[in-house]
Amino acid sequence: MLIDFNLKEKIKGLKKKGSPSLHSGQPQYFDIGVAFWLINPDEEEYTPEYLSQKYLYKEFGGKKDLQLLCQIAEKKLKEYKLEKLFYEVEMPLLPVLAEMEKIGIKLDPKFLKSLDKKLGSRIEELVKIIYKGSGGPFNINSPKQLGEILFQKLQVGLKGVKKTKGGKISTDVETLMTIRDRHPVVRHILEYRELFKLQSTYVKPLQALADKNSRVHTTYIQTGTTTGRLSSQNPNLQNIPAEGEWAKEIRKAFIAEKGYQLASFDYSQIELRVLASLSGDPKMIEAFNKNLDIHKMTAANVFNVPLEKVTSEMRRTAKTLNFGVVYGMGAMAFAKTSGLDFAKAKNFIEEYFSDFKRIKEWQEKVKSQARISGYVVNLNGRRRWLLELTSMFRQQAAEAERAAINMPVQGLAADIIKIAMVKVAAEIKKRKWLNADTSPVPQSGIRGSDKVRMLLTIHDELLFEIKDDIIKEAESVIVKIMESAYELEVPVKVDVKIGKNWGF
DNA sequence: TATGAGGGCGCC
């Protein structure tokens, strides 16, 4: 067994003759950092230095000792019933992530360059318009300067404008939207903000990070969240723009290799299904069993109308409600997001919880158990310490409560997709759809023998690059594995999209 | 020149 830190990096570096076989239940890897993350996902770092200092202080004055760290971790994993999750999910996931990072995803450099130009010239235009409209140049990217221009120089009214945490006048998109009609320059600032963000955060960095074969390689951080999700870094490929005209263009820059297609497999409403399953709420479960439009069903309930009478407006409100409930949203936040007034928002939330009583009950149960024990666990033992639940600062306690009710849901959804990834990877290997483990990547960057490559994981979505001739077969195999990766009290559904690029 | 906080915003 390999025992170390950063095993994913070491696996990536393995030239290796024989590929490591992943017999289930046979631990091949023991990543100490990941183990400590399962034990407590709120550590500052998961480095040998930090953990030694923290956990070996008494024994060795903080001297590094991997063997000892490993022993401590093993004991805790057992005590916390995390062994299954560790040995059968997180560790088998290591080589899967390593492979995904190594393969990378292909970009269309010419397309990106042209997009860059288009964005650049529109931004230039906007800058001119904004300077002219506000009587002189200033740094539009500086909230401080922008605020001064708008609210002092241009005398835009402050009605409905909020302050930032630091007490300064906010210039965020919500604020700009409310003052949109008070000065003609505001709409141009809004457009500038959007385009500058896309260019500086996505279009430019992606071009810079592409390798010789125009592929970009993210790094997945397995210890990067408190709920069990992965995070993605440098570049973050889990926050590529999705909504909007320009966003679509950016997605089109992610392409499949010649002879391949991109295919995305998306868990449908996974967190809501998990919530229905965990809470056992009969109405919610029935809706999923009948494969109903869940937001529409929710709308029918909270508005007390038959399904046929649900308008798109009602559905939108219900959708916000469904999402909000998973996050522990209060009336205030719901009012803001939905555009309703506070009293109405409050009523809707009350109506929701009276229609879906078990959800409320489940949330209360989670909170009270967590208050007593100081931590919250999900179905697979994934754990998060939340000592702030009993804080005398109400704000802190409330935040901890929301985290407490969210973690078992988000965490189980994370488990499900991780399990699916491990199973799909095993199937790909079994069917010899990927030679990645044994064959070197040729100069071209194309391994012609690869049939199916797992590229990205975006919380509830897996993105693959699949050879044309096998696309149909691969699709049904992957869907089947994902939908049956984990048994819930409701069906698990996966939606598929296929195309030459990610613009779908 | 490097660093970190603050403000802001992209995704699920």
Added chain:
DNA sequence: AAACGGCGCCCTCATA
């Protein structure tokens, strides 16, 4: 007034 869970990255600006 008050923000709803989980992330990473951009720019500005003050400070070292």
